[in-house]
Amino acid sequence: MTIHVKNNIHWVGQRDWEVQDFHGTEYKMTKGTSYNSYLIREEKTVLIDTVDHRFSHQFIQNLAMEIDLNTIDYIVINHAEEDHSGALSALMEKIPNTPIYCTEAAIDSIVGHHHHPEWNFKTVKTGDSLDIGNGKKLIFIEAPMLHWPDSMMTYMTEDAVLFSNDAFGQHYCDEHLFNDEVDQNELKEQCLRYYANILTPFSSLVTAKIHEVLSFNVPVDMIATSHGIVWRDNPTQIIHQYLEWADKYQEDKITIFYDSMSNNTRMMADAIAQGIHDVDPAVAVKVFNVSKHDKNEILSHTFRSKGILVGSSTMNNVMMPKVAGMLEEITGLRFRDKKAAAFGSYGWNGGAVDRIHARLTDAGFETALSLKTKWRPDGNAMRECREHGRQIAKQWALHELAKTTPTNHIGITPAAVNDTPTDTAVAAEPAPVQVAAQTATANESSHPADCQCMICTVCNWIYDPAIGEPNQGVEPGTAWTDVPDYFLCPDCNLGKDVFIEHKA
Ligand code: FEO
Numbered sequence: 001m002t003i004h005v006k007n008n009i010h011w012v013g014q015r016d017w018e019v020q021d022f023h024g025t026e027y028k029m030t031k032g033t034s035y036n037s038y039l040i041r042e043e044k045t046v047l048i049d050t051v052d053h054r055f056s057h058q059f060i061q062n063l064a065m066e067i068d069l070n071t072i073d074y075i076v077i078n079h080a081e082e083d084h085s086g087a088l089s090a091l092m093e094k095i096p097n098t099p100i101y102c103t104e105a106a107i108d109s110i111v112g113h114h115h116h117p118e119w120n121f122k123t124v125k126t127g128d129s130l131d132i133g134n135g136k137k138l139i140f141i142e143a144p145m146l147h148w149p150d151s152m153m154t155y156m157t158e159d160a161v162l163f164s165n166d167a168f169g170q171h172y173c174d175e176h177l178f179n180d181e182v183d184q185n186e187l188k189e190q191c192l193r194y195y196a197n198i199l200t201p202f203s204s205l206v207t208a209k210i211h212e213v214l215s216f217n218v219p220v221d222m223i224a225t226s227h228g229i230v231w232r233d234n235p236t237q238i239i240h241q242y243l244e245w246a247d248k249y250q251e252d253k254i255t256i257f258y259d260s261m262s263n264n265t266r267m268m269a270d271a272i273a274q275g276i277h278d279v280d281p282a283v284a285v286k287v288f289n290v291s292k293h294d295k296n297e298i299l300s301h302t303f304r305s306k307g308i309l310v311g312s313s314t315m316n317n318v319m320m321p322k323v324a325g326m327l328e329e330i331t332g333l334r335f336r337d338k339k340a341a342a343f344g345s346y347g348w349n350g351g352a353v354d355r356i357h358a359r360l361t362d363a364g365f366e367t368a369l370s371l372k373t374k375w376r377p378d379g380n381a382m383r384e385c386r387e388h389g390r391q392i393a394k395q396w397a398l399h400e401l402a403k404t405t406p407t408n409h410i411g412i413t414p415a416a417v418n419d420t421p422t423d424t425a426v427a428a429e430p431a432p433v434q435v436a437a438q439t440a441t442a443n444e445s446s447h448p449a450d451c452q453c454m455i456c457t458v459c460n461w462i463y464d465p466a467i468g469e470p471n472q473g474v475e476p477g478t479a480w481t482d483v484p485d486y487f488l489c490p491d492c493n494l495g496k497d498v499f500i501e502h503k504a
Contacts, residue, residue: 002066003177005038005230006222007159008134012063013037014051017173022083026329027197028296031190032173035083036226038163039066040156043133044073048154048163049226053086060090069094074130076138077102078165079151080109084226089114101130103142106150124152126212134158143167143209145202153213160221162213167206168238169227170194180233187229191238194227195245196303197296201334203246210239210246245303248337252398253284255301258311259291259320264345264376265311267494268385270458271377272309272343275389280401283393290322299329307339307396308365310356314344317351327356331363339396340365343388345373368395379500382457453502454480459492462502 003011013036019029035051037059045067051059063069069091075098077085088110092098099120102110111117124130124140131137139155147166154163170190174182199206223231223238231238256273260266266289273285286305288298302308310327312319319327340363342356350372361367371388373381394401454463463469463483468476469490474483480499487496 001062002039005177005224006161006232008041009156009159009161009224010039010041010066011036011177011224011230012039012047012059012066014055014059015173015175016052016055022171027171028294029171030193030294031171031186033171033227034173035086036169036224036228036230038224039063040132041067042136044131045071046074046076046130046132046138047072047091048076048224049078049084049165050087050091052083053089056087056090059087060094063091064094072098074098074132075100076154076163077106077110078154078163078226079148080106080113081148081166082113084165085110085113089116092116092119101138101140103140103144103150103152105144105148106152109148109150126152132156141209141213145205146209147198147202155216155218157218160219162220162223162235163226164223165226166198167209167225168223168231168242169225170229172228174229177230178232179229179235182229190228191241192245192303193296193300195242196300197333200303201332203248203334203336206242206246210243214239249303250306250338251284251304252282253286253301253305254307254309254392254396255286255288255298255305256309256311257288257290257293257298257302257323257326258344259289259313259323260311260345261313261315261320262345262376263494264373265313265343267377267382267458267498268343268345268371268373269309269311270492271382271385272371272389272392274458275386275391276393277389278386279390279393280397282399283397290326291320295326295329298326299333302330302335302338303333305338306398307341307368307392308360309341309343309392310360311343312352312356314346314350314352317349319344319352319355323352323356324359327359327363331359334364336364338365339368341368341370341392343371343373343385345375345377347375350374368392376495376497378497379457382498386457451502452479454499455502456489456492456494457498457500458494459489461489461491463499 005011013034015034017032019033022029037050038048040046077100097120099122101122101124104123107121126142129137129139136158141153143151143153171194172190176182220235223235256269258265258269269287273287276285286301312323340360342353344353353370353372357367357370452465465479468474468478472487
C-alpha cells in the first residue's frame with residue numbers, strides 16, 4: 001500500500017498497531033507507531049529510509065508491487081537505528097549496488113548492524129546536495145544526537161518537504177497520514193511523550209539545530225517524519241513547539257511519585273499533595289505509584305513539572321528498586337531548571353530518603369528539604385506531611401499566592417491550621433475562622449457539636465458511630481474505640497491511625 005504525500009512523493013512505510021515496547025521495554029507505546037519510508041519518483045527514483053527489521057519481507061513485497069526495485073537510483077538513510085534501516089539487508093539483497101547516502105557516523109552504525117562494509121556508501125555532510133532531476137535536489141542536514149550521532153535530515157527543494165526522521169515524530173499509529181486528519185489531543189499527547197522520554201537530553205542540540213535550519217531561510221511545506229504523522233497543516237507548529245519544549249520547559253505543575261512497602265509512604269504522598277493544594281489551588285498536582293503506573297507517563301509529567309517529590313520506603317537501608325530505576329532514568333534525561341524533594345517512611349533507619357535526596361541533587365535538581373516519617377504516620381505526622389506540602393507550594397510558587405479560603409478541605413481542623421506558621425511574605429494560610437465556620441455549616445445538620453465522629457486525614461471520609469461501617473462488620477452504634485484495628489477507611493484504604501476527631 002502507498003499513500004500519496006505530494007507531487008511525486010509517496011509513503012511506502014509500515015504501520016504497527018500492535019507494538020507496545022520500544023528500546024527494549026523502556027518506552028511503552030500506548031498508541032502503536034509507524035515506520036515511515038518515502039519513495040520519490042522524479043527523473044531519479046529515491047527511497048528515503050526503510051522500516052523496522054521485523055517488517056522487512058512485507059516492506060520489500062509492498063515496494064516491489066509499486067515499482068521495479070532495480071529502478072531505485074538512490075537510497076537515503078537518515079538514521080541507522082533498526083526501526084529505519086532494519087529492512088536494508090533485505091533490500092540490498094535485491095539491489096546490492098545501489099548507492100546509500102548517509103552520514104559518516106551512519107556507516108559505522110549501519111555496518112555495525114548489517115555487517116556489509118562492501119555496500120556502496122556515499123558519505124554526505126550538511127549542505128551537500130543530490131540532483132534528482134526535474135529541477136529538484138535533495139539537500140542533507142546532519143543532525144547528530146537527534147536521535148543518534150548518525151542522524152540527519154533531508155530537504156527536498158521545490159516541493160519544500162523536510163524528511164526529518166525521528167525529529168518531530170511521535171509513536172502514534174493512525175490510518176490517516178496527515179496531522180490535520182487525526183485526533184488532535186492524541187497527537188499532542190504522543191508528541192510530548194516522545195519528546196519528554198526520548199529527546200529531552202538533547203534539548204540544547206534541538207534548539208541549535210532548529211535555528212540552523214531556520215537560518216537556511218527555505219520554505220517548509222511539509223515535515224515528513226519517520227514515525228507517526230506527516231505535518232502538512234501549519235508544519236512549523238511542531239518546530240515552534242520543539243523550541244518551547246527545548247527551553248527548560250515547565251508548567252505550573254508538581255509531580256509526586258513513590259513506591260511504598262506498607263502504604264506508609266503513600267499516606268505521606270497523599271498528605272503532601274493535599275498540603276500543596278491547600279496553599280496553591282491553581283497548581284496541578286499529580287501523584288503516581290511507580291510500581292503501578294506507566295513509567296513514561298510519569299516521566300512526561302516530570303518533564304512538564306516545575307518540581308517533583310520522590311518518595312520511598314526504606315528497605316535494607318536503600319530506596320525501593322523501582323524508585324531507583326526512575327531516578328536513573330531521570331538522571332539520563334537531564335531535566336533542567338526543576339526543583340525536587342525526597343520523602344519516605346522508615347522503621348529503624350531512613351537511608352532511602354537520604355539516597356533519593358543525593359541522587360536528585362546529582363541529577364541537577366534544585367533540592368529542597370527532605371521529609372522522613374518513622375513507621376506509619378499518625379495524625380501528627382500526617383499534619384507534618386501536609387504542612388510540608390504547604391511549605392513546598394510556597395517555595396515553588398510561580399505566582400503570588402492569593403489569600404484564599406479552602407472550600408473542600410474540611411479535614412483541616414482549626415487546631416491544625418493554628419499550628420501552621422504563617423509566611424505572609426510569600427503566601428497566606430487559610431483563615432482558621434472561615435475554615436471553622438465552613439466546617440460547621442457543612443456538617444451541623446448531621447454532626448452536632450458533641451458528635452463522636454472521626455475523620456480520615458487523608459481523604460476526609462467521616463466515621464459516624466451512629467452509622468458504623470457495616471461493610472466491615474462495624475455495626476451502627478459502635479464507638480470509635482471499639483472499632484477493630486483491622487478497620488480500613490472505605491475511601492482510601494488506610495487504617496485507623498490516620499483518623500482524628502472530627503470537630504464539628
Ligand atoms: Fe526511530 Fe532513533 O529511531
